[in-house]
Amino acid sequence: xxxxxxxxxxxxxxxxxxxxxSAIRLNDYYEVxxxxxxxxxxxxxERCFNCGAAFCMPDSGYGQGCPIQNKIPEWNELVRxxxxxxxxxxxxxxxPFPEFTSRVCPAPCQDACILGINEKPVQIKGIExxxxxxAFDEGWVIPAVAPAPTGKRxxxxxxxxxxxxxxxxxxxxxxxVTVFERSDRPGGLLTYGVPNMKLDKSVVFRRIDxxxxxxxxxxxxxxxGQDINPQxxxxxxDSVLLAVGAQRARSLDVPGMDxxxxxxxxxxxxxxxxxxxxxxxxxxxxxxAGKDVIVIGGGDTGADCIGTALRQGCRSLLNITRREQxxxxxxxxxxxxxxxxxxxxxxxxxxxxxxxGRDPREYQVQPLSMVGDxxxxxxxGGVSGVEVLNLADQTKSILPADLVLLAIGFVGHDTPPLAxxxxxxxxxxxxxxxxxxxxxxxxVYVAGDCRRxxxxxxxxxxxxxxxxxxxxxxxxxxx
Numbered sequence: 001x002x003x004x005x006x007x008x009x010x011x012x013x014x015x016x017x018x019x020x021x022s023a024i025r026l027n028d029y030y031e032v033x034x035x036x037x038x039x040x041x042x043x044x045x046e047r048c049f050n051c052g053a054a055f056c057m058p059d060s061g062y063g064q065g066c067p068i069q070n071k072i073p074e075w076n077e078l079v080r081x082x083x084x085x086x087x088x089x090x091x092x093x094x095x096p097f098p099e100f101t102s103r104v105c106p107a108p109c110q111d112a113c114i115l116g117i118n119e120k121p122v123q124i125k126g127i128e129x130x131x132x133x134x135a136f137d138e139g140w141v142i143p144a145v146a147p148a149p150t151g152k153r154x155x156x157x158x159x160x161x162x163x164x165x166x167x168x169x170x171x172x173x174x175x176x177v178t179v180f181e182r183s184d185r186p187g188g189l190l191t192y193g194v195p196n197m198k199l200d201k202s203v204v205f206r207r208i209d210x211x212x213x214x215x216x217x218x219x220x221x222x223x224x225g226q227d228i229n230p231q232x233x234x235x236x237x238d239s240v241l242l243a244v245g246a247q248r249a250r251s252l253d254v255p256g257m258d259x260x261x262x263x264x265x266x267x268x269x270x271x272x273x274x275x276x277x278x279x280x281x282x283x284x285x286x287x288x289a290g291k292d293v294i295v296i297g298g299g300d301t302g303a304d305c306i307g308t309a310l311r312q313g314c315r316s317l318l319n320i321t322r323r324e325q326x327x328x329x330x331x332x333x334x335x336x337x338x339x340x341x342x343x344x345x346x347x348x349x350x351x352x353x354x355x356x357g358r359d360p361r362e363y364q365v366q367p368l369s370m371v372g373d374x375x376x377x378x379x380x381g382g383v384s385g386v387e388v389l390n391l392a393d394q395t396k397s398i399l400p401a402d403l404v405l406l407a408i409g410f411v412g413h414d415t416p417p418l419a420x421x422x423x424x425x426x427x428x429x430x431x432x433x434x435x436x437x438x439x440x441x442x443x444v445y446v447a448g449d450c451r452r453x454x455x456x457x458x459x460x461x462x463x464x465x466x467x468x469x470x471x472x473x474x475x476x477x478x479x
Contacts, residue, residue, distance in 0.1 A: 017126030019347065020405045022354040026310055029196040029276055032347045033103070033129070041130040044193070045076040047115065048122050048287055052073040055337045056109040056124060064112040067462040068101075070094050070395070072109055072124055079127055088135040091128065093240065096168045097207060098459060099136070100190060102129035103199045105339075106300070112337035114270065131243075145215040147207055150174040152475045155237040155419075157224055160188025161457045162448025163243035164211070165464025166471075171216045171235040178217040178237075180228065185277070186218050188245060189457070192270040195304050197311075197347070201277060203441050230421040239443050239471045242422065243464060246449035248414040248430060256370025260285060260382035265301045265407035274307045288312040292400045295319040295388050297361075297407030300346075305405045307348035310355055317352060318399060320365040320388065364391040371398055429453055438466040438474075 010384045017041075019025075019033050036044070056065045056072045068073065071090055078087035091098050102125055113121030135141050154174045156163045159181040167177045185191050212218065224230055233240050248395035249264040252255060263286065271286040288309035295305045298321030306319055326343040334341035345359065352360035371385040385398045411432010413419065419426055421440045427434045431453050432439065432446040439446055448460045 007237075009329070014061075017123055017129060022347075022351045025197065025349055029311060030437055031200050032197050033105070033236070035133045036130045037124045038130065038134075039084075041127050042080050042082065042345065044123050045080040045127055048073055048076040048080075051063060052116040052387050053114055053123075055112040055114050056122075062107060066109040067459050068094050068465065070109065071130075075131060076124070076127055079131065084131065084134055085138070087131050088140050091131050092135075096165055096465070097127050097161070098132035099203050099207065100199065101458050101461070102126075102132055103203070104194055105456060108207055108458075109338045112265055114337075116340070118337050133466065141210065143210055144168070144172045144215075146172055146215060147174045147178065150475065152176065152239070152440065153181060153237045153241045154471060154475075155233050156243060156305075157233075157241065158188060158243035158245060158448070158450075159186040159208075159218065160243060160245050161190060161325075161447065161460040162245075162464035162467070163188065163241070164190075164207070164256075165461045166241055166447060167216050167244060167464075167467040168211055168214075169465055169468035170471060171211070173426050175472070175475065176217075176237065177215070178219060180222040180224055180233075181422055182221070182223040184206060184221055184256050184466075186220065189460075191277075192273045193266060194457075195269060195272065195308055196276050197307060200459070201273075225415075225418045230418065234422075234441075238446065238475060240422070241445045241447060241467055241471065242418070242424070242432065242450060242468075243446075243448040243460075244413050244418065244450045246413050246414050246430065246454040248408045249409060250409045250410050250411045251406070252367060252406065254367055254369045256372055256383065259370050259372040261372075261402055262370050262383050262404045264278070265297070265305050268405050269301070269304055272312070288314040288403055289314050291377040291403045292316045293318070293403045293405065294399060295405045296324055296386075297321060297409070298361065299409070301409075302405075302407035303346045303348040305407055306360055307351060309403075309405070310348070310351050314403075315359045316400075317356065318365065318401075319361045319384075320350075320399075321361065321363060322366050322391065323363055325363040325430075326363075365389070368396070370404060410449075412453070413450040414465075422464075437470040443474075 009137045010251055019034055054073045075087040105126040109124050110121045110417040115121050135201050154170050154175050154177050156179045157178050160291045167179050171177045186208050188202045289312050291314055292312045293309045295302045302319055326341055328343055330340040347357050366389045368387045368389055370383050371387055372383050383404055385400050387394055387398050422444050426438050427433055432450050434446045435446055437445050445467050
């Protein structure tokens with residue numbers, strides 16, 4: 001698509017994706033960020049044309065930008081020209097789920113924006129959100145119409161972003177697709193790992209409904225290897241794709257890890273999501289209400305634990321990490337077009353400031369042990385504190401805590417019996433081994449975090465799309 005330069009593009013004002021007031025949103029689980037106005041999206045799209053090279057796209061040759069090859073300047077241009085329906089179709093050419101990525105993706109495309117060298121980058125994610133929200137409002141998003149059936153059947157194990165992307169693509173190519181999900185609801189990480197204030201579950205289930213109306217079958221509470229024989233799947237389906245994620249949590253090698261009240265972040269977030277969906281109260285050991293909470297780990301999952309604990313009514317909250325506090329300006333060790341690695345306040349950190357008057361993060365703090373010698377009323381016999389070392393001055397102290405949430409990453413998939421049943425090998429980093437998404441077992445494929453390692457939702461979508469293309473090519477070659 002030819003790009004049209006606006007004669008006044010240099011004076012377009014910088015706009016941001018709006019968010020609800022933190023004092024208000026702390027009382028509910030509605031989404032933090034809201035849709036930008038059409039005028040704001042158009043003005044921001046206009047800023048895109050202050051750039052002479054689209055480093056936001058991966059074919060720039062620098063290995064940065066959007067992993068799914070979104071044609072960002074093209075749909076920014078269409079928004080600027082008020083051609084919203086065309087912008088939606090251009091966006092959906094490469095991204096099957098813009099409503100997910102525009103809400104939860106950390107936007108490596110924005111890190112690679114050339115404007116970010118000297119000013120704020122274009123808020124690509126906000127424009128994407130405006131496009132897809134309008135597309136749903138206008139009724140432009142409809143069930144896919146598949147071509148003539150191929151007669152081939154594909155089983156997808158796992159309904160997270162990788163499995164959904166693969167299932168959606170394979171269905172559009174005419175294959176009969178069945179998604180097997182071990183949980184009681186589809187969506188995987190999108191449903192039970194991402195809090196509702198970042199991704200409302202109605203958004204997830206709306207897409208699932210569209211996929212079902214397009215012809216994708218979903219089987220829930222289907223634990224392959226327990227409820228369903230893996231060998232039966234390979235007999236009943238022409239191809240099987242494992243997209244089971246990487247949910248085996250990393251632990252700490254310190255004393256006291258077995259104390260009650262020391263919880264993996266994903267277990268905590270899953271319980272909170274289930275509470276929200278079922279409209280039920282949380283289990284006492286997974287409820288932060290009235291507790292001193294320490295979150296260990298400074299990434300996105302840690303931030304989600306902060307936001308959840310604040311909404312549950314924690315008494316106090318600290319987020320400790322061994323990292324040094326990032327600088328305000330991009331350091332030489334983080335050159336453009338990669339992530340700037342600067343100090344920022346995510347939604348949850350800003351909420352911590354609102355609730356307690358300060359950023360809850362404490363830097364250069366290393367946990368040495370979980371302390372549980374002194375039972376406390378809210379958690380008798382459980383954890384009562386975390387012994388830590390301040391790496392800056394080498395002093396030790398004990399931080400009070402009766403709920404400790406571990407958000408320190410993942411070390412691979414959590415389904416070794418399933419992998420073994422399909423004859424698949426796992427490498428030292430907990431990833432299923434493959435050759436271009438093909439496993440050593442004929443007609444069995446792997447994709448997503450279980451193949452790549454724990455990563456971003458947008459990379460999981462990339463994996464699902466690529467695996468679907470590999471499966472389709474192989475099925476076409478079978479006579």
